[in-house]
Amino acid sequence: MIKFVGGFDKVSSLPNTQFPEYAFVGRSNVGKSSLINAIVGANVARTSNTPGRTQTLNLFNLDDRIIIVDLPGYGYARVSRTDALAWLKRLEEYLMTRRQLRKLFILIDSRIGARDSDLDLMDFCDVHGISYQIVYTKKDKRIREKSQKILNHENHPAMAEEIIETSAEKKTGLEPLRNIIGIK
Numbered sequence: 001m002i003k004f005v006g007g008f009d010k011v012s013s014l015p016n017t018q019f020p021e022y023a024f025v026g027r028s029n030v031g032k033s034s035l036i037n038a039i040v041g042a043n044v045a046r047t048s049n050t051p052g053r054t055q056t057l058n059l060f061n062l063d064d065r066i067i068i069v070d071l072p073g074y075g076y077a078r079v080s081r082t083d084a085l086a087w088l089k090r091l092e093e094y095l096m097t098r099r100q101l102r103k104l105f106i107l108i109d110s111r112i113g114a115r116d117s118d119l120d121l122m123d124f125c126d127v128h129g130i131s132y133q134i135v136y137t138k139k140d141k142r143i144r145e146k147s148q149k150i151l152n153h154e155n156h157p158a159m160a161e162e163i164i165e166t167s168a169e170k171k172t173g174l175e176p177l178r179n180i181i182g183i184k
Contacts (some may be wrong), residue, residue, distance in 0.1 A: 001063060002040045007056035011093045014057060021059075021067040021100040022181045025091065026107030027117060028073030031137040034168040035107065036060070036070055039177050045070050055087075057094060066182060067100065074117055091121075095130050103131055103160075103180060110136035110165065113148030122151075126158045133160040133180065140167035 008014050024032045033045035044060055058070040071094070072087050095104065106121060108114050114122075125132045134151055153161040166173030178184075 002042055002044050002068070003061050004044055005059035005061050005067070007058045009056055011057070011090060011097060014059070014094075014098070017067060017100060019061070019065060019067045019100065020102040020182075021069050021098060022103050022105065023069035023071055023094070023098075023101060024105045024107060025071040025121070026073060026137070027109070027115060030073065030107045030109050031168055032070055032073065032107055035135070035137060035166060035177075036068055038166075038168040038171055039174055039181070039183065040068065057090070062183065068181070069094075069101075074121075092124070095125070096128060101130070103133055105133050105135050105177070107135050107137050110139050111141050114151055119149070122156050122159065126156050129158055131158055131160070134163045135173075135177065136163060136165045138167060138169075139165045139172065140170045 005015065024036055026032055036045040037043050040060070040062060045058065055072050057072070060068040060070070062068060071091060074088060074091070095101070104125065106118060106125075108118055122132070122134075124130075151159070151163065153159050162176070164173055164176045166177070
């Protein structure tokens, strides 16, 4: 059973639990909340067609043994520069201080590919030894940009070797994520 723990504006406000955390992050409108809902099999994360709706650190408790974290998006939402910088600072604080974090899932829209903001986050994680997994979303959509950057583990030491391709709509690619998180 999954339940919403809360939405938190500050990292210091997060509950101090013993449960491992698995966090999802990506550019605004990449499908984070939809993918979380597909993985856990319930509509717990709020979805929207408007980029930037997730503005807090949203925690979900799964069976009193795992915490799923829906982090605010970056790179596209129509918010002030001040708000965008505050979100980035909060993300960095979360990544650097949250000892419960076991894996960061960096979501990238498969139609667009990695953007500079994604690469900047990957570089940050590489420098600080924060383990992350690249997850391509929206694999069911047909339009693809031709000149996508190739991502590989050799250039990003903190990145998991496998890149997981998913579609929340078609429910494909979910099992590898469930296995990493420990969802049966």
